[in-house]
Amino acid sequence: MPVEFIGFITNNNASETIVRAGPVLDPPYIETVAKAHELAGFDRALLAFHSTTPDALQVAQHVLTITKQLKVMIAQRPGFTAPTLLARQLATLDQFYGGRVSLHVITGGNAIELRQDGNTLDDKDERYARTSEFLDVVRLEWTSEKPFNYSGKYYNVENGFSQVKPLQKGGIYTFVGGGSDAAVEVAGKHADTFALWGESYAQVRDVTARVRAAAAGHGRPTPRFSLSVRPILADTEEKAWAKAEHILERATALQDQTGYRRPNHATDGAKRLLALADQGTRIDKRLWTEIAKLTGANSNTTALVGTPEQVAEVFGDYYDLGVSHFLIRGFDPLVDAIDYGRALIPLTRKLIDARDQQRGIAAE
Secondary structure, three states: OOOEEEEEOOOOOOEOOEOOOOOOOOHHHHHHHHHHHHHHOOOEEEEOOOOOOOOHHHHHHHHHHHOOOOEEEEEEOOOOOOHHHHHHHHHHHHHHOOOOEEEEEOOOOOHHHHHOOOOOOOOHHHHHHHHHHHHHHHHHHHHOOOOEEEEOOOOEEEEEOOOOOOOOOOOOEEEEEOOOHHHHHHHHHHOOEEEEEOOOHHHHHHHHHHHHHHHHHOOOOOOEEEEEEEEEEOOOHHHHHHHHHHHHHHHHHOHHHHOOOOOOOOOHHHHHHHHHHHHOOEEOOOEEOHHHHHHOOOOOOOEEEEOHHHHHHHHHHHHHOOEEEEEEOOOOHHHHHHHHHHHHHHHHHHHHHHHHHHHOOOOO
């Protein structure tokens, strides 16, 4: 099974340890980071969604324009754009840019933030039910060869049809994320890949088993799995842990300026990471939980700490658990993306290829 690396393109140079100095939307920085990801050997890059940030769809189009091979993973939230319209927007992009578009569906667990966009559906299970209908309609737009009708609780479409279809046969590749039972159910029905945060081996076993069961219940093959984590690398293990402690010190000192503080509301995914942090600062071989604990795990905040060889070995462990996609980003986004391309990405590909060959698994 081929392994894939997914990067993260921010709208500006900022993180838990970097206070933004430039504009909120910084095109030269976006272009530099996008090209760095392509040169570093990333397969695709995530463009995130938040109720107050620049539009990921338009940023992704710019990234596609200034790169040649890098794919984009465009985060979108159901309930903000009509599914028929979003399906055509993505299909159009996919045609323009050679099938390099993928969709990352984030339903959203923070009702306070969702209300900033006028989304007043406060019950999370209802939001996931709406997501399922949303993806039903999107898939019909992508695949139907004649007009279709759809009648649901949240969406009703009469004679829906899209003249433009994605270049990707069967529809655009779709990632689904979330930590609740409702999220797992939606993933079982719709996901090509289910996105996890950087969880422990035990948590990955638990979630992947639940998603596999949900997919089987819908008569679908098992989706692939993605793990999001923050590698902290150095040429020795001792230096890597010292680097991690420096990152924690800096993130703690800059919380007021960066805004990375514990939110009033924790999503189910965040609760899982915080429960992990309660077990200790170092989990399994080298999963580090201090930044998750500091910030309330409001995003993918667990890290893998060590040399490139040591972190690649852990990726191999996750691969053995069924993970084939690794979404990695650093606390210094541009510098770390370049650094990952020097050693971590090629070492991981080499290690996993060797494991597959030993098991007689042919690359797809």
